[in-house]
Amino acid sequence: MSFEWINTTLGDFLNLKRGYDLPKTKRKDGDVPIISSSGYSGVHDKSMAKGPGVVTGRYGTIGEVFYIPEDFWPLNTTLYVEDFKGNSPLFSYYLLQTIDFHAYSDKAAVPGINRNHVHMASVRVPNSIIAQEKIASILKKLEDKITSNKKINHTLEQMAQALFKSWFVDFEPVKAKIAILEAGGSQEDATLAAMTAISGKDAGSLAVFEHVYPEKYAELRSIAELFPSAMQVIESVKIPESWNLVPLSSIALFASGKIDVSELTKDTYISTENMLVNKMGIECATSLPSASTTPSFKPEHILISNIRPYFKKIWLARFLGGRSADVLAFEHKKNITAEYLYNVLYQDSFFDFMMQTSKGVKMPRGDKKAIMEWSCIEPTVELVSLFSNKVKEFYSYIESHNKENTQLSRLRDTLLPKLLSGEITLPEAEEIAKEADYV
Structure with missing residues (x-):
């Protein structure tokens, strides 16, 4: 494939436009996605932008980029691509991910960016839409596999919870x-x-x-x-x-222990920031703590973010690592398994209880004493063991998919700047992506 790389500005490549106001009181039921600076924010019955579209945060949350395949309503807190100027929408989505939007922030308490300033950003792009789409397809292949793994993991979690609910709820x-x-x-x-x-x-x-x-x-x-x-x-x-109906303290305890930060990597450090909402697990941390030591966790500990419990951040640890002080680590007691305790804490009723007994309004935190007083079911040892054996395989598959996604994400993040800079050729990138099928 013959094409050239050209140096230009973002504004010459595409045109960003500010989103539109839509107060919650004026939203009507429909199937048009509403996109805010942090992503999907409900639905409406009318659209303001044609799909496929690309959106990024303008005010509040900045730096995230979203690809919207259908017609949508971009909110006032966003910038969306009004005109791709004949370029590939999917390529534009990946291109915007390479822009350091924080460099164009006004540095206010609530950060915001100016469209005209971002338009001045220097970019290097192929002059051929065919090349753009080929590059985008390679990156999308990796993202699709990551998404597929996440969906499988979600199904496995639901299967375990369905069994737990049937037997013990x-x-x-x-x-x-x-x-x-x-x-x-x-x-x-x-x-x-x-x-x-x-x-x-x-x-x-x-x-x-x-x-x-x-x-x-x-x-x-x-x-x-x-x-x-x-x-x-x-x-x-x-x-x-x-x-038995027992307090949580009868089947679990808060784990203790410290670990040297020097022994940690971004993959083995868990904070509230890299725990995902709605029980979706964890992602790689963006930084390590500045202190010399931090609380530790071990395999089979259940980690839960103690800040804003309504976000429902929970993860069953599969390796040794460190955590922030705002991440609680639960350890199961004798005759109770990690899998059983994880499903006990996974319930919405537990997170609801954490909120009901939390301290603080703007930044609610779970009350550790109250948490351990929460009532839960303690079945016979035999049934707990049987349940654990049945769902243990699910969690092994989940962990395998998580490891694969970590590798795929790194590969995608490595390929993105190299592809967009021309550092590696399309044939080289295709070969790397092909090998990823067997990661």
Whole structure:
């Protein structure tokens, strides 16, 4: 492919425009995404910009760049590409990621940038839209794989939570047994009902399952037999008989310990900034603390951001590292597994409790004493162990995908400036991206 690199200004390559006001009181239900300086911010019934579009923060949150495939409404806190001037929208999205928007900030308490100033930024770009689209397609391939891994991880998390909820929140196997016994059925019938609740198979399917997979059928039966067939009331709460309602302090403790910052990398340091909202795990830190030591964490510790609990930041640690003081590390006690404790703390009800008992208004922080008083279910040791064994594989896959995404993100971030500067050729980049399929 023959093309040339040209040195120009951002304003000569594309035209940015300020977004539009849209008060929340005037928003109407629709399918048009509203984009703020921090990204997706709801929907509206009308659009102000045609897709595909590229948006970046103008005021408040700056530096993030968003690619919007459909028509959208850019808010007043953003700048969006009004005119690509015949250039590739997807390439423009990656190009804007190389701009240091903070260099064009007014340095005010709430940072803001001026469109005309950003237009003066120097850029180096291919003079061929075919080359632009080829470069963009290589980078997008990596991003698509990262996105796919994240979706798989989200599904695996949901599968683990669904099992946890069925067994330890809704008590479905227990309630299935009770329903049969109250209807005059036998204990054998109750066990079969619990097997149905656990497996999702009806009586006919279970009969076939027993014939084809006798060992797995026997295992399913043994699991069903571990669930009680009656409920009890403890402190006005109905839970399965022989299980306990306990404060969190009975099954977990706050981990202690320190680690030298010199032993850490950006990959092994966890702060509230690099924990992701809505239970999406972690990303690489942008910096390390200036102190010589920092609190540590170990594999199987559950890390939760103690600042603004409503962001629901949680991660099951898979390696040794360091954390900021605002990241709590929970350690499971004897007879309770890391996987069980993680799913206990993963519940929305726990984060709601953290908020209800938090201290502070503008920057609420969880109250450590109150947190340990939160009531939770303690089943039998056998059931906790069974649950852990069933979901442990899920978390192994999640960690594998996370490691792959770290590698892919580094590769993308390495390729981006090199491709846009012409330091490496398109054939070289294609070969590198191809090898990434096997990372």
